[in-house]
Amino acid sequence: MATIGDVAREAGVSRSTVSSVLTGRKLVTPPTRQKIEAAIEKLNFSVNAGARALATSRTMSIGVVVRFHEAEFSPALATYLIDLSDAAREYGYSIVLLTEADGVAAVRRMIAGRQVDGLILLSLVNGDPRLEPIASAGFPAVLIGMPQDTMSIDAVDLDFAAGARMLVDHLVDAGHDHATFVQWPVELYESGATYAVRFADAARQRAVDRGLHLVEQPLPVEPELVRRDLAELVSDPRKPRAMLVHNDTAAAMLPFVLHERGLRIPGDRSVVSLHSAELAQLFALDVTSVASEPLAVSQVAVELLMRRLNAPDASAESRLIEPSLILRGSVARPA
Amino acid sequence: MATIGDVAREAGVSRSTVSSVLTGRKLVTPPTRQKIEAAIEKLNFSVNAGARALATSRTMSIGVVVRFHEAEFSPALATYLIDLSDAAREYGYSIVLLTEADGVAAVRRMIAGRQVDGLILLSLVNGDPRLEPIASAGFPAVLIGMPQDTMSIDAVDLDFAAGARMLVDHLVDAGHDHATFVQWPVELYESGATYAVRFADAARQRAVDRGLHLVEQPLPVEPELVRRDLAELVSDPRKPRAMLVHNDTAAAMLPFVLHERGLRIPGDRSVVSLHSAELAQLFALDVTSVASEPLAVSQVAVELLMRRLNAPDASAESRLIEPSLILRGSVARPA
DNA sequence: CTGAAAGCGCTTACAG
DNA sequence: CTGAAAGCGCTTACAG
Numbered sequence: 001m002a003t004i005g006d007v008a009r010e011a012g013v014s015r016s017t018v019s020s021v022l023t024g025r026k027l028v029t030p031p032t033r034q035k036i037e038a039a040i041e042k043l044n045f046s047v048n049a050g051a052r053a054l055a056t057s058r059t060m061s062i063g064v065v066v067r068f069h070e071a072e073f074s075p076a077l078a079t080y081l082i083d084l085s086d087a088a089r090e091y092g093y094s095i096v097l098l099t100e101a102d103g104v105a106a107v108r109r110m111i112a113g114r115q116v117d118g119l120i121l122l123s124l125v126n127g128d129p130r131l132e133p134i135a136s137a138g139f140p141a142v143l144i145g146m147p148q149d150t151m152s153i154d155a156v157d158l159d160f161a162a163g164a165r166m167l168v169d170h171l172v173d174a175g176h177d178h179a180t181f182v183q184w185p186v187e188l189y190e191s192g193a194t195y196a197v198r199f200a201d202a203a204r205q206r207a208v209d210r211g212l213h214l215v216e217q218p219l220p221v222e223p224e225l226v227r228r229d230l231a232e233l234v235s236d237p238r239k240p241r242a243m244l245v246h247n248d249t250a251a252a253m254l255p256f257v258l259h260e261r262g263l264r265i266p267g268d269r270s271v272v273s274l275h276s277a278e279l280a281q282l283f284a285l286d287v288t289s290v291a292s293e294p295l296a297v298s299q300v301a302v303e304l305l306m307r308r309l310n311a312p313d314a315s316a317e318s319r320l321i322e323p324s325l326i327l328r329g330s331v332a333r334p335a
Numbered sequence: 336m337a338t339i340g341d342v343a344r345e346a347g348v349s350r351s352t353v354s355s356v357l358t359g360r361k362l363v364t365p366p367t368r369q370k371i372e373a374a375i376e377k378l379n380f381s382v383n384a385g386a387r388a389l390a391t392s393r394t395m396s397i398g399v400v401v402r403f404h405e406a407e408f409s410p411a412l413a414t415y416l417i418d419l420s421d422a423a424r425e426y427g428y429s430i431v432l433l434t435e436a437d438g439v440a441a442v443r444r445m446i447a448g449r450q451v452d453g454l455i456l457l458s459l460v461n462g463d464p465r466l467e468p469i470a471s472a473g474f475p476a477v478l479i480g481m482p483q484d485t486m487s488i489d490a491v492d493l494d495f496a497a498g499a500r501m502l503v504d505h506l507v508d509a510g511h512d513h514a515t516f517v518q519w520p521v522e523l524y525e526s527g528a529t530y531a532v533r534f535a536d537a538a539r540q541r542a543v544d545r546g547l548h549l550v551e552q553p554l555p556v557e558p559e560l561v562r563r564d565l566a567e568l569v570s571d572p573r574k575p576r577a578m579l580v581h582n583d584t585a586a587a588m589l590p591f592v593l594h595e596r597g598l599r600i601p602g603d604r605s606v607v608s609l610h611s612a613e614l615a616q617l618f619a620l621d622v623t624s625v626a627s628e629p630l631a632v633s634q635v636a637v638e639l640l641m642r643r644l645n646a647p648d649a650s651a652e653s654r655l656i657e658p659s660l661i662l663r664g665s666v667a668r669p670a
Numbered sequence: 671c672t673g674a675a676a677g678c679g680c681t682t683a684c685a686g
Numbered sequence: 687c688t689g690a691a692a693g694c695g696c697t698t699a700c701a702g
Contacts, residue, residue, distance in 0.1 A: 001449075003695055014673045026698095029671065046448035050394060051695035053385030054678045062692055066417070081400065085434040094450075096396070096430040099420040111597075113427075144336035222440035223619035249617065256591035273637070282584065284558035349689045354681055361682095364687060386679035389694045417672055 002043035010039035015201045062088050062115035064100045067123050076276035083298035089305055103130045107293035117304045126192035140308040142301045145194040152316040154304045159320035160195045161202035166325045167272040168206040171242050175333045178240035184217040184247045199246050223249055230257045241334055245273035252283050266332035287330035290323045297321055337378035345374035389471035393418035397423050398451035402458045411611035418633035426641055438465045446472045453640045458586045475643040480529040484628040486653040489639045494655035496537030498625035501660045503541040506577050510668045518553040519582045534581050554582055565592045576669055580608035587618050591655045601667035622665035625658045632656055654670045
């Protein structure tokens, strides 16, 4: 409740001098500074964010636009939110959650009302309608996800294509020439979820290049059906011994399903996967996989936004985070 | 970028008249109102949140203080954040994420700086250090969780004690006189996580009252060890046939572990559980269980905070959400 | 190095 | 019903 005026009075200086030590934009003699700092401490003063925002026309907050896909694995979301918040705080920014169903409306509102200095968008799809208002207003924003057309908006994501290639290579290098590609529900690909599409496209291409025959197996949305389909899949002796998994629910269930049937990894099935870090930790998934790096992605997203805020006219940057392959011995040479 | 002055000029009225239609606190004649609304539309005007906050000393935002326990299941967190954000938006409020490791510091900062109108705290433990600064400042806040001592702060949570009693009753009513109580890691109880403690205390008490012998089985934090312990548990013929589960990782793994051993629910094991809604959905858990109601809890939390903001001196309210038992036929009479 | 003054974009009594 | 004026708590040129 104390204001800058109270602090100034307590310290026996003017309000602008207090402001100088607050912003750090002007040099203040050490004794004066100390008096002011003591007064701040004594009055338990903290600057009023709204007033500062009004004076500087910077809100020091970032809007994070979340939106839901039925078919998506949401636990990863919590991780991104926390990591973004932590990264933003490093720069003195806080995160405002924008969760309304109509993400486009939220984006428009933020741009018109300047309630945030910039936006970070999650759950991107190709042709995402949220991009247009951002692009045409030139509003500072960063995409987490890599749509085919970023409309000159900064973007960052894990390099899902590189990840797919690593996993394909790993299977091929071990001598496999057939593999089941366990996929997300078709709805996710149809929605244009960028990570799913990029992974799948790269996996197919690499498989062709390396002579791996890929049997595509999209899975249903409903978990109980996922389980059923996986069970059928591993029970069918005509199916390949190698499995390339890009589907979090399937990744979590597969070890159980295999174990149920008395099948061992890697003795009976060679498995590689790309799944969310959150899931991996929760279920101690121990297959060779590409790490999803939510922290790195979040940090780069915030960095890119900070750069944009300081240089509104810089040319757009798209950054792919190099994935790394975590070897866990889940791939064996085919018999 | 348009200001209230631009709108006033465009509409040919004064700024205060524009403000009147913006706030809705004064009657404006329909023709004037329409002129103003047209101008707002034309200029794509939206009120500057910071300026309004400064003038009204209301920020229209709520801080949500999240903190992490190693042993906790975080997917539920995303659900709460989304549900809180949606509920807050109904009242025109937005959610600011406060994730720093030192929750107490975050709370103090918010109280001193008035960056938010109120706080909602998640992941509460008994003796939570975040309560003291709130209580002594009389700052509007709501706890999601029910510590033994709420320090006269409004609080809401699922009635975990009632949930535990329902589950115990359900086993007893089916004729069971022994049950394994599959628990969270001991660390969680030791940290004082209020939901874990309340559930366990009530389960024990009800078991005594109804003559159910409860064999307590706390599980490790690490998922792979959880799986190992569960496997041992269900393989041991001396263990009870009935299982009362309060541990999300275990709830997710148990069906697989049982299936692995050729054990059926409810033929071989009767299972009841209280686990997060998020988990239930993700893994299609189909055991009789108490629903965790994150949406209801979030909505009441926001309601309580709104009430508090409008009546700062009202006496504190603690609200328990009545749980409901979802019957899924996972309990049979013992042979 | 420090201070007086203007201004950021709103709202809210208070006159008219 | 409408408008002029003051004020919310800051920051920032600009003087001194």
